[in-house]
Amino acid sequence: MRSSDYIRLLSLAAIWGASFLFMRIAVPEFGAINTAFLRVLFGFLGLTLILFTLKSSFNFQGKFKATLILGIINSGLPFLMYCFAAKWLPAGYSAILNATTPLMGAMIGFSFFSEKLSLKKWMGVLLGLFGIMVITAIGEAKTAQGTAFGIVACLIATSCYAFAGFLTRRWISNQGGLDPKIVAFGSQAGALLFLFPFFIWSLFTGPRIHWLQGNVWACVIAVGLICTALAYIVYFKLIADIGPLRSLTVTFMIPPFGVLWGYLALGETITKGFVLGAAIVCIAVWMVVSPDKTPLQQKSA
Numbered sequence: 327m328r329s330s331d332y333i334r335l336l337s338l339a340a341i342w343g344a345s346f347l348f349m350r351i352a353v354p355e356f357g358a359i360n361t362a363f364l365r366v367l368f369g370f371l372g373l374t375l376i377l378f379t380l381k382s383s384f385n386f387q388g389k390f391k392a393t394l395i396l397g398i399i400n401s402g403l404p405f406l407m408y409c410f411a412a413k414w415l416p417a418g419y420s421a422i423l424n425a426t427t428p429l430m431g432a433m434i435g436f437s438f439f440s441e442k443l444s445l446k447k448w449m450g451v452l453l454g455l456f457g458i459m460v461i462t463a464i465g466e467a468k469t470a471q472g473t474a475f476g477i478v479a480c481l482i483a484t485s486c487y488a489f490a491g492f493l494t495r496r497w498i499s500n501q502g503g504l505d506p507k508i509v510a511f512g513s514q515a516g517a518l519l520f521l522f523p524f525f526i527w528s529l530f531t532g533p534r535i536h537w538l539q540g541n542v543w544a545c546v547i548a549v550g551l552i553c554t555a556l557a558y559i560v561y562f563k564l565i566a567d568i569g570p571l572r573s574l575t576v577t578f579m580i581p582p583f584g585v586l587w588g589y590l591a592l593g594e595t596i597t598k599g600f601v602l603g604a605a606i607v608c609i610a611v612w613m614v615v616s617p618d619k620t621p622l623q624q625k626s627a
Contacts, residue, residue: 331568335576338560342576343583345553346417346424347591348545349409355542357532358409363518363525365405368550369558370514376555377511386508392497393509397516400490401554404483406521411479414472416594421584422461422604423480425611427577429454430481431488432614439492450613457606484577491573494565506562513558578611 352361377384386393411420429451435441443451458477498504564573581604588594 331564334560334564335573336579338557338564338576339579340583341553341557342424343421343580344587345549345557346408346412346420346584347587348549348553349412350417350420350588350592352542352545352549353409353412355539356535356537356546357528358413359406359521359524359528359532360535361412361546362402362406362409363521363528364546365409365550365554366401366514366517366521368547369401369554370511370518372551372555373507373511373514373559376559377507380507382505382507384508384511386512387502387504389498389501389504389509390512392493393504393512394516394519396490396494396497396509397513397518398520399486399493400517401513401558402517402520404486405517406524407479407483407486411476411483414476415480417588417592418581418585418594419461419476419600420480421588422581422600422607423458423477424484424584425577425581425607426454426458426481427484427487428611428614430485431491434485434488435492438489439496447614450610452610453613454607454610457603457610460603460606461600487577491565494562495569498562499566503566506566507559509562510555510558513562514554572615578608578615581608 349361349365352364356364408420408424411423415423432441432443432447432451436443458481461477494509498509561573561576564576585594
């Protein structure tokens with residue numbers, strides 16, 4: 327990869343690491359469903375403004391339906407799951423679990439997209455699952471049941487990300503490609519349509535919400551405009567340039583930022599036991615995403 331690709335990956339990790347902080351602040355006040363919908367809404371509005379400013383043609387080249395479906399898989403459902411997880415897990419926990427995306431990518435690629443896994447990658451997958459079990463066992467969330475629910479929500483989200491990465495390659499990159507801004511715009515439109523009925527249902531059946539909270543709105547707008555609109559343009563461009571599996575390695579760099587932002591803004595702390603589980607997950611992710619040695623390299627070693 328080029329140095330510019332590494333810079334984009336690092337910047338994307340810092341931005342997405344902050345998204346867990348913003349959701350952790352907004353969800354207790356606005357609710358999980360409302361926060362997820364508002365994130366997508368502001369992401370969609372931000373992308374619309376960007377496209378009009380750049381005078382883009384909004385030409386989907388016959389891939390509009392594909393981008394809408396990608397939006398459900400890559401934005402709507404994962405955002406909703408992470409908002410639910412924010413009810414039970416500290417921002418740093420969700421960020422660490424987000425790093426399991428390459429593990430899910432390896433398993434889903436093998437199961438559904440004919441991707442081959444070496445012995446080292448299989449060992450990485452198993453080690454990652456063990457790391458998740460360690461995090462679950464020593465989690466410092468509100469309750470053991472809450473920890474389990476939060477972890478399951480995060481794993482559903484990372485599975486969606488993994489599926490979306492391969493589907494983007496199949497439906498977009500391998501079909502002549504498409505402007506990343508258009509892919510991001512279409513995906514947010516799909517996520518918006520997916521979450522809208524849930525939002526309406528929440529307004530009429532959910533608890534009463536105090537909407538006049540400037541700091542919460544600042545978090546919602548930031549997670550929509552910066553962590554969604556801007557970030558997804560960068561992300562889809564990376565998929566087009568370096569492929570889905572390498573792009574998913576951004577999740578490997580998100581946890582340090584997620585933990586840092588949570589510590590600086592909310593004073594969140596993590597236990598030594600959690601650090602052990604997180605370290606196991608990080609080692610597992612490295613085993614999955616690092617390139618295997620070729621027979622020639624093994625011979626020379």
